[in-house]
Amino acid sequence: MTEARPVSDAEFFDVLHDFEYTAFRLELQDSYAEPREDELYAAYLRGEHIDPTAVPELAEWFARIAEHVHGHGKRVGRVRVQRDPATDYQRFERSLDRWNIEAGETMRYMTVVKARGVGLLPAAGNDDWWLLDSSRLLVMRFDGGRRLSNELISDPSRVLQACKWRDLAVHHSTRATSGVAA
Numbered sequence: 001m002t003e004a005r006p007v008s009d010a011e012f013f014d015v016l017h018d019f020e021y022t023a024f025r026l027e028l029q030d031s032y033a034e035p036r037e038d039e040l041y042a043a044y045l046r047g048e049h050i051d052p053t054a055v056p057e058l059a060e061w062f063a064r065i066a067e068h069v070h071g072h073g074k075r076v077g078r079v080r081v082q083r084d085p086a087t088d089y090q091r092f093e094r095s096l097d098r099w100n101i102e103a104g105e106t107m108r109y110m111t112v113v114k115a116r117g118v119g120l121l122p123a124a125g126n127d128d129w130w131l132l133d134s135s136r137l138l139v140m141r142f143d144g145g146r147r148l149s150n151e152l153i154s155d156p157s158r159v160l161q162a163c164k165w166r167d168l169a170v171h172h173s174t175r176a177t178s179g180v181a182a
Contacts, residue, residue, distance in 0.1 A: 007138065007150040015152055017064060019132040024166050025078035027128050028121075031089035033145040044092045052096050062103040069104025077106035079169040081121065084111040089145075097176045108173035118172045124165045131162050 007015050016023070036057040043050045053059040068074040082090045097107050115121040130138040137153040153159065 003155040004151055004153045007152050009147075009150070012138075012150055015150075016130055016132070016138055017068070019068075019074065019136075021133050022075045022077075022131075023068070023133075024076075024131045024170075025128065026124065026131075026162075026165065026169055027078055027080040028124070028126060029128060029142050029145055030083060030087050031145040032142075032147075041089065041092050044095060045088060052099055058096075058099075062099050065100070065103035065105050075106070076104065077108065077170075079108045079110060079166075079173045081110055081112055081115045081169070084113060094176070101176065107176040108170060109176060110169065110173040114172060115169070118168060120165060120168050120172070124169075129162060131159070131166055134163050135159060137162050 036055055040050050040052060040055055040058075053062060065076050068076055080090070080093065086094070094109075100107050110120075112121065115124075126142075128140045128142065130140075132138060135154065137159050139151045139153060140147055141149045141151075
């Protein structure tokens with residue numbers, strides 16, 4: 001494998017789900033422009049509740065996570081770095097935690113202020129990423145919540161730095177339980 005290569009949107013989920021033991025995501029965006037969530041998010045803003053498993057892509061996500069965690073004993077988790085108070089979109093994300101947690105994903109939160117205080121930000125940058133088996137980094141670049149590009153990185157120094165940021169983020173974040181961030 002080369003040390004960095006572009007990952008197309010078409011191959012993104014195949015690359016993401018190709019891990020043997022662990023997958024960890026660091027989320028740094030205030031919002032995400034995901035067309036598959038548009039109707040669900042609009043309903044949330046209107047105060048309506050729609051079961052996210054009614055959205056085929058989200059139902060597939062929850063099923064894949066459950067397969068990884070419950071079916072194969074893998075670990076999947078993330079830390080969401082959010083504003084305080086959280087944005088509308090960030091509150092919407094939290095409303096979906098129940099399904100992520102039931103699927104087996106560990107959801108954690110920290111505020112932007114805390115992330116700055118412990119040295120995670122601005123050091124970790126503005127990109128989101130998935131750390132796969134502590135050996136590969138799937139970086140996602142955004143502009144205004146829209147994903148612009150993805151890159152798979154295997155450079156040992158960049159991966160090691162991501163491992164350190166993951167450990168820092170996990171240590172200083174709060175675990176969500178039952179779909180409500182603590």
